[in-house]
Amino acid sequence: MSWNWNSHGLPFLPGNSFRDVTKSAFHRPQTLDYRNGYSQLRRPTVGIGQDPLLSDQLMQRDFSFDTSEFDYDSFEEPLHEEYIPSHVALDKKVLRFYAYFMESILYSPQEEYRVRPVVIYYYLEDDSMCIIEPLVENSGIPQGKRIKRQRLPKNERGDHYLWKDLNLGMDLKVYGMKYRIALCDAFTMEFMESEGIVLNAPEKMPVDPYAKRRNIPHPSFTTPSELDRMYQFLSMDRKVLRFFAMWDDADTLYGEIRPVSIQYFLVDDTVEIREVHEPNSGRDPFPVLMRRQKLPKKIKPKSDTFPSCVLEVSTEEVDEYYSPKDFLVGQTIKLLGRPFLLYECDGSTKQYYQKNHPELEMKPIDVPRTNQRPQERKTEIPPYNGFGSLEDSLQNCLSLIPEPPKKDVIKMLENDHKVLRYCATLDSQNPEDVRRRFIMSYFLSNDMISIFEKPTRNSGIIGGRFLEKTRVPKPGSSVDHPEFYSPADFAIGATVEVFNHRFVLTDADHYVLTYLESISTQIPRPTLESLQQKCRKGPANNKPADRNGADVSQPSS
Known part of the structure; x- marks a missing residue:
């Protein structure tokens, strides 16, 4: 005797349901699919665990046609249109209707009702609607959004209004209020006609009797008062x-x-x-x-x-x-x-x-202000004390809490790792300084200068770093507006004064000439000619070197 596990005739009550012990698959079928990159809902063909659905389905035997009488032509490429979902095709497409409703006025001998116009928006993408009443200045009536965007119920069975249910000259009943649709815009009319809906003749918006009565002056036999506070307001x-x-x-x-x-x-x-x-x-x-x-x-x-x-x-x-x-x-x-x-x-x-008041003359006059504040005394900046850079020392005089000076970030990024190297000797009256050799490096990213002394054997002077990276001002420049050295000042044979030390430039590497020729419009001609004469004569006796004594005549930039 076989037991029917799918006994659907029994009521779903405790004791009448039985579990199939032979069933092991309980996964639900996939209902979300993508077509041409858009999400699309798909109706499942089977139930949970591959069980057949209980809905009425057409079987294959119901479609038994004799295909011998038909002749189908073969197409090389299938003819089909690109699939676009409705929420994409109807996105930001809104139908706009102009309507009004009658508001009853109780206990007023001057008016019985008032006509209040509204605008009905129908969003085609999700069949939602909203009703907005235009704002009227100084109306004294709360206006604006009457019904927020939602699907409006059509009847008690749970149906909602669709665009097919809207037309001109009809009453739209929503939440106990009746709106009379009178007009629509051009896009709405074109959309309705394209869908085969014949619109009724448009109606005129009725005139509010209270507003009409206020515009018509009442007959009066007394002289109106000039102090009309309402008109003034x-x-x-x-x-x-x-x-x-x-x-x-x-x-x-x-x-x-x-x-x-x-x-x-x-x-x-x-x-x-x-x-x-x-x-x-x-x-x-x-x-x-x-x-x-x-x-x-x-x-x-x-x-x-x-x-x-x-x-x-x-x-x-x-x-x-x-x-x-x-x-x-x-x-x-x-x-x-x-x-x-x-x-x-x-x-x-x-x-x-x-x-x-055209009879009154309005002639402006010049009034000298006797209480003008005295001209502020210019802030005196103390002389540079030699600690840190000029910009850092100047910030101590401008604010109580000094801020770091601003940097040219674009210049730093464009000229990063670009260095101009020169050979220099010390211009001094001391005979011991004649044999000293220096490498002066100019950093294009921040206009700083560093000086490195080459160690000389049996000189008695320890070589190494002579000056760390810093901006060097020209002699005679003020602290308020300092003028710093630039590549245009470094010519072969020129004297550079660095913090009371005088250096004479004797040679430069080939990269200096290449870089200055690329910006020849910004470099004085004597400076450029001195570098060309020195670098094109051949290798000099004193080649620029790094701290380890290696040749740096061809720097990597």
Whole structure:
């Protein structure tokens, strides 16, 4: 008796499931595949452990056709198109619809509803949608993104909206809100027509009755007031008049003339005064001299006798406030008992007065500043003490914590391992120095010079390093602007002074001539001719040598 392990008719309950002890493979089939470099999902043909799937599959016997009646031609090359997945072909392709919805207004005798336009974006790559309401300045309504990008549900069964479901002149119901689609852009119309969808006739966006009523002036039999705060807020928002003035405070103890800037805010007729602080002026970093407030120009006579130090001025006690007509360039204005001379204004302020107050003349004046800081004394740099290089010693005078001098990195990389070697003798009155021979090396990467003394037998002087790598300034150069030796100064027979020691150049290796000829436009002609005459005569008696005494007439660079 054989037991049927695949008894699928039994309910999947404890006690009704049996495990096949003969089955050893439990791996799942691969469903991810790549075609032409793109990832593609593949439907599995078998189940776990190579078991057949339970879905309805067509068997091979259902496709039994008699192929004798057909004649197939042979093609040398298969005709097929390159496969492109949908998420690549539809990437960054978005359908845009213009719609609106009606918002009911309760408990308002002036309006019953309001029309709010929105823009619906449909992303073809993943069938997601988002709804955005354009921002209207000073609308007082929270606008912007109404529904973030997601797949919008179509019905209660779990279906989602597709591009086939969208059309003009239809209602789109999303999360209890009904959006009426009226228009679409040119790309959306072309895409829909290419897919065989006939779009309905576009509709006009309805006009918001509240906005239309506000644009139509209401009949009025009274003279409208010039002080319309709402109109002033909507028309003068973020518009500021800026004046440059001098505050004369020289009469007080330790007083002086200070530069300030005066800002007049047209949105609410307030004034703010700020000091203009110069660098290293020694003043506290609090530039606000007077906070933003309305400045009274005339106070009623009944309140004028009250002590101003404790008087809280209100609108009932003020006859007139300062206005833009009171700020004239070239005149002195008194604000809170302090005189300010207006000598200049910015460009937007001039345009405002030319448009609104053409009768007022704005003439800037030149104001000599009596509180100008004395000219800073030039920093005196002490003489070079001989320790370290000139650049390192100069950094100690420029900052408390010295920083390393900047290096020319490009020059170091281009001229790395490039050295110019010269033979030199010491120009000295001492007869013992006549036989001394030196090798002077000039490093092109950092313009440093090193001097090596060749050991001479029975001279009594130990040879070796005479000068380590350092930059050598020319005699007579200042510490502020030092002038260093360069290859243009090294001619055969020239005298080079190195820290109070005089060296006479007698010979050079062949690489020096080759390098200087490559940059002949930067080298003086006498220097180049002296090297050409010396190197082309033949090998000299005193050839340049390294520390071990080897010939370095052909250096490796």
